[in-house]
Amino acid sequence: MIDAQDLTLAYGSNVVLQDVSMQLGDGELLAIIGPNGAGKSTLLRALGGLHTPQHGHVMVNGKAVAQMSPQERARRLALIEVDTSPVTNVTVREAVAQGRLPHRPWWRWNELPEDEAIVDEALERAQLGDRAERMLDSLSSGERQRVWVALALAQHAPSLLFDEPTTHLDLGHAMHILSLLREVADAGTTVVIVLHDLNVAAAHADRIALVGKNTLLACDVPERVFQEELLTAAYGAPIIVRREEGMMLAFARPPLRPKGAP
Amino acid sequence: MMLALCAAIIVGASWGTIPFSPATIVSALFHPHAQNDATIVLWSLRLPRVAIAALVGAALAVAGLLMQDLLGNPLIDPYLTGTSAGAALAIAVAIAFGAPPGLYSAIALGASMATTLLVAALARSGTGLSVERMIVAGIALSSLFAGLTTLVILWSPSASVSLSILAWLGGSLAGHGWRDLGWATLYALCGFALALTTIPALNALRLGTRRAQALGVDLDRTRWIVVIATCLLTSAAVSVSGVIGFVGLMVPHIVRGAIGHDVRWTIAAALPVGATVLILADAFARSATPPTEIPLGILLSLLGVPAFLYLASRRPKTA
Numbered sequence: 109m110i111d112a113q114d115l116t117l118a119y120g121s122n123v124v125l126q127d128v129s130m131q132l133g134d135g136e137l138l139a140i141i142g143p144n145g146a147g148k149s150t151l152l153r154a155l156g157g158l159h160t161p162q163h164g165h166v167m168v169n170g171k172a173v174a175q176m177s178p179q180e181r182a183r184r185l186a187l188i189e190v191d192t193s194p195v196t197n198v199t200v201r202e203a204v205a206q207g208r209l210p211h212r213p214w215w216r217w218n219e220l221p222e223d224e225a226i227v228d229e230a231l232e233r234a235q236l237g238d239r240a241e242r243m244l245d246s247l248s249s250g251e252r253q254r255v256w257v258a259l260a261l262a263q264h265a266p267s268l269l270f271d272e273p274t275t276h277l278d279l280g281h282a283m284h285i286l287s288l289l290r291e292v293a294d295a296g297t298t299v300v301i302v303l304h305d306l307n308v309a310a311a312h313a314d315r316i317a318l319v320g321k322n323t324l325l326a327c328d329v330p331e332r333v334f335q336e337e338l339l340t341a342a343y344g345a346p347i348i349v350r351r352e353e354g355m356m357l358a359f360a361r362p363p364l365r366p367k368g369a370p
Numbered sequence: 371m372m373l374a375l376c377a378a379i380i381v382g383a384s385w386g387t388i389p390f391s392p393a394t395i396v397s398a399l400f401h402p403h404a405q406n407d408a409t410i411v412l413w414s415l416r417l418p419r420v421a422i423a424a425l426v427g428a429a430l431a432v433a434g435l436l437m438q439d440l441l442g443n444p445l446i447d448p449y450l451t452g453t454s455a456g457a458a459l460a461i462a463v464a465i466a467f468g469a470p471p472g473l474y475s476a477i478a479l480g481a482s483m484a485t486t487l488l489v490a491a492l493a494r495s496g497t498g499l500s501v502e503r504m505i506v507a508g509i510a511l512s513s514l515f516a517g518l519t520t521l522v523i524l525w526s527p528s529a530s531v532s533l534s535i536l537a538w539l540g541g542s543l544a545g546h547g548w549r550d551l552g553w554a555t556l557y558a559l560c561g562f563a564l565a566l567t568t569i570p571a572l573n574a575l576r577l578g579t580r581r582a583q584a585l586g587v588d589l590d591r592t593r594w595i596v597v598i599a600t601c602l603l604t605s606a607a608v609s610v611s612g613v614i615g616f617v618g619l620m621v622p623h624i625v626r627g628a629i630g631h632d633v634r635w636t637i638a639a640a641l642p643v644g645a646t647v648l649i650l651a652d653a654f655a656r657s658a659t660p661p662t663e664i665p666l667g668i669l670l671s672l673l674g675v676p677a678f679l680y681l682a683s684r685r686p687k688t689a
Binding site: 156158177178179180181182183186187188189191193195197198206207209215216217256259263 | 442567569570573574576577578579580581583584585586587588626630631632634
């Protein structure tokens with residue numbers, strides 16, 4: 109369970125978000141959406157304890173994240189950020205096994221007796237069992253995203269935060285990773301993801317947090333967030349909302365062209 | 371690797387201006403109180419030199435490995451933080467002003483540690499260290515000190531003083547005995563001990579700094595520990611050997627090529643491999659052109675660069 113109260117997030121004097129409050133329950137999947145530069149990733153980092161709010165606080169299961177040691181924070185929150193730096197000479201198993209690091213005392217270099225089974229289980233849940241010995245840089249983008257989910261699963265943290273899990277993925281791989289995150293949430297983990305695709309967010313999330321204009325504009329079920337005026341105000345472009353076969357769909361209205369124009 | 375180190379110790383003790391057979395050396399090793407040439411030469415000249423070479427090689431190899439793993443850059447040299455340049459300037463000034471040679475080790479140790487601390491102070495960012503600033507500060511101070519060292523050589527009172535400074539800069543283990551090992555060993559052991567505490571963090575850093583941070587790695591603390599450990603290790607090496615480059619750059623590559631990238635094993639392997647490389651290089655340096663010695667630092671550059679380029683060209687390209 110994550111409880112964020114009155115957050116003001118800034119880089120120096122540049123305030124990115126203010127007056128942000130939200131509560132997330134166990135087993136809930138929340139998608140954060142908003143225009144570029146609105147502070148989605150900063151909000152995710154703040155929920156994950158890696159960005160210190162200028163004001164306000166984040167509590168995880170009743171304890172302030174700011175009061176936790178880095179190791180304790182990593183035991184409670186698994187955060188996967190966008191990191192484009194190349195990872196070479198690391199096998200899938202080695203990468204996933206790093207998820208056990210927060211559970212080891214600082215002086216212990218080797219895995220604990222129970223770690224091997226936990227890593228195996230995480231690999232299986234992410235359908236990476238047959239790729240465990242492959243090098244990370246030999247995998248496709250979709251497979252690599254699954255590796256980071258497996259790493260987070262191996263962390264055994266009650267909350268999983270994932271920044272842009274579907275970026276650069278084709279539809280099939282994107283659906284695969286979102287289904288996996290849905291399963292993780294259904295198993296009781298609080299899952300927070302940052303997404304650019306509004307329709308994907310509406311299809312998979314229990315609630316949507318819409319950020320824009322330096323604040324949290326809405327945090328509610330997709331039906332209540334998908335309001336044309338609200339989305340238009342957030343994105344600064346005319347947005348049309350439709351309901352098709354039980355799904356919420358939002359898309360930008362293309363500019364009208366005069367008749368006879370090429 | 372340990373067998374290679376044992377063989378290197380025998381070679382290092384056998385080779386020299388007066389060569390001895392390995393059997394003679396082994397016999398002298400087990401009879402330290404025998405009164406013959408081999409025993410006296412071994413215990414008073416060769417063994418301390420082999421021990422210093424082992425210490426310097428192991429210290430530089432581990433220091434190079436730590437810095438490369440911390441910065442995620444295989445081209446980083448442990449002298450990056452200005453350790454060697456600071457020590458070189460201090461020694462140049464000390465020689466020019468006629469300081470007794472017995473003080474050189476202490477001066478080099480103090481200067482190299484002071485330089486690293488200055489670089490760390492310039493690279494401070496909040497409670498941590500900015501890696502980019504550290505590289506810039508290290509390179510800038512190294513350039514400044516190198517320029518000042520050249521100035522001291524040019525302005526030195528006599529040619530012999532200039533030659534003494536150049537000989538120290540060339541790196542050598544000549545003229546060192548058991549007494550020189552004391553403080554250097556203590557500092558190197560502290561550096562090794564600190565290095566061991568960073569192994570889990572350095573392994574996590576192989577996934578990138580952001581992922582390591584998310585896994586609970588305290589980046590600020592890890593950076594400080596690595597910088598302090600590297601400072602202790604390189605200062606210990608510089609204080610007894612002068613500037614010996616390339617070991618800290620090359621040995622981590624050899625180790626990773628042989629056993630992979632897991633820091634638990636690379637640190638353990640860097641110790642014997644670094645020691646072996648420097649013992650063999652020193653043995654060659656003092657026996658290749660008798661009665662004179664090739665400066666060890668220069669020899670390592672001459673032999674090491676082609677070997678390194680060969681190894682680099684054989685490395686498989688990653689995707």
